[in-house]
Amino acid sequence: MAAKDSPLKQFEINTISNIEIGSYNISFTNSSFAMLITVLVITLFLTLTVNTRSIIPSRMQLISELMYNFIAQLLSDTVGDNGKKYFPFVFTLFMFVLIGNMVGMIPYQFTFTSHIIVTFALAAVVFIGVTILGFVNHGFKFFSFFIIPGVPFYMHPLLIPIEVISYLSRPISLSVRLFANMLAGHTLLKVFAGFVVTMPFFTGAFPLAFIVALTGLEILIAFLQAYVFAILTCLYINDAYHLH
Template sequence: MAAKDSPLKQFEIDPISNIELGGYNISFTNSSFAMLITVLVITLFLTLTVNTRSIVPTRMQLISELMYNFIAQLLSDTVGDNGKKYFPFVFSLFMFVLIGNMVGMIPYQFTFTSHIIVTFALATIVFIGVTILGFMNHGLKFFSFFIIPGVPFYMHPLLIPIEVISYLSRPISLSVRLFANMLAGHTLLKVFASFVVSMSFFGIFPLAFIVALTGLEILIAFLQAYVFAILTCLYINDAYHLH
């Protein structure tokens, strides 16, 4: 298969304008453009639909309120009253990933969540934030998080390293989950799209499959954003209640 037709070609980054700052290449790329669109869609939607501030909501206002209540409920279910402080962050994270995934579903549009560096950065923000939160709430007692209560002491030399590794791998699992889902979905779509062309008349079968797969991908786009948000909530909860 020629590099031109590679299903991975859609993930290539093309600079739109070359910018350099302090010796670093910070070009505005198609990835940055997708982020810009994502942020614009979120901010405009959430601002314009609630502009009238009507007590009886319009349909669009209802969508904004549903999203608000969805995350508020998620946060209060997992973290409780402590979680209110982190609502703007979790909500932004959820909306950023969700709309980022959805923007990626538009044909020929770039999916920035399919880039490990982006998802890893988001996961690292969560990881570092939650770790700082844990130390702020519990001081050095935070390390007792790695000691599982009720386990015989001679098991600790084995279990503590496992707990530490599992804690440290949180940002990796969080970021790889999102990145891999997006990568696999878009690659699959692209592979079947190339079948449509190569199979000429019988291309209608892969086309039908793409239609079904697009529905599934939209579901996954939502699901991954939800998973990202709920895991963030759970990590915040862990920072409050060690066990």
């Protein structure tokens, strides 16, 4: 099979307009284009649907309110009263990942969440922000986060490195989970789409039926991963407030 038919071809970055500042390549690529579309879709959808501000909401307004309530509920459940301050951050993150995944489900559309650099950047923002938040709230007492209470002192040289590594692994597990789910799902779709074309006679209908089912599953995963990303962010914010 030629390289141009590869199932991984869909993840290739193509430059749309070449921009270089100094030695940095900050070209506008198809990935940036997908992100731009995502941001536009979110902004337009949320502003247009809530624009009417009717007491009896229309269907579209109901969707917006549902999303708002979903994240607000998530924050108050996991973080409590302190969580209200972080609503804009978590909501933006959730919507960006969710709509990014959904835009990626449109055929021929690029999925930017299938690139680890994008998801890792998002996770790193969460990680660094939460660490700063911990230091702001607790000062140097934040380091006691790595000490498990009720453990004999001679165990600490062993347990503190483990706790630190566990803490540092958060952004990696957060980003890898989202990236790998999207990458695997889209590759699988492409592989089965290849079967539809190459299988003889009418047998191509079987993989086609499978693709239909898989697309539904992918949409579920797209939502689930955005939800997981949001809930883990909430849990990390909660950790920054309540050590242990």
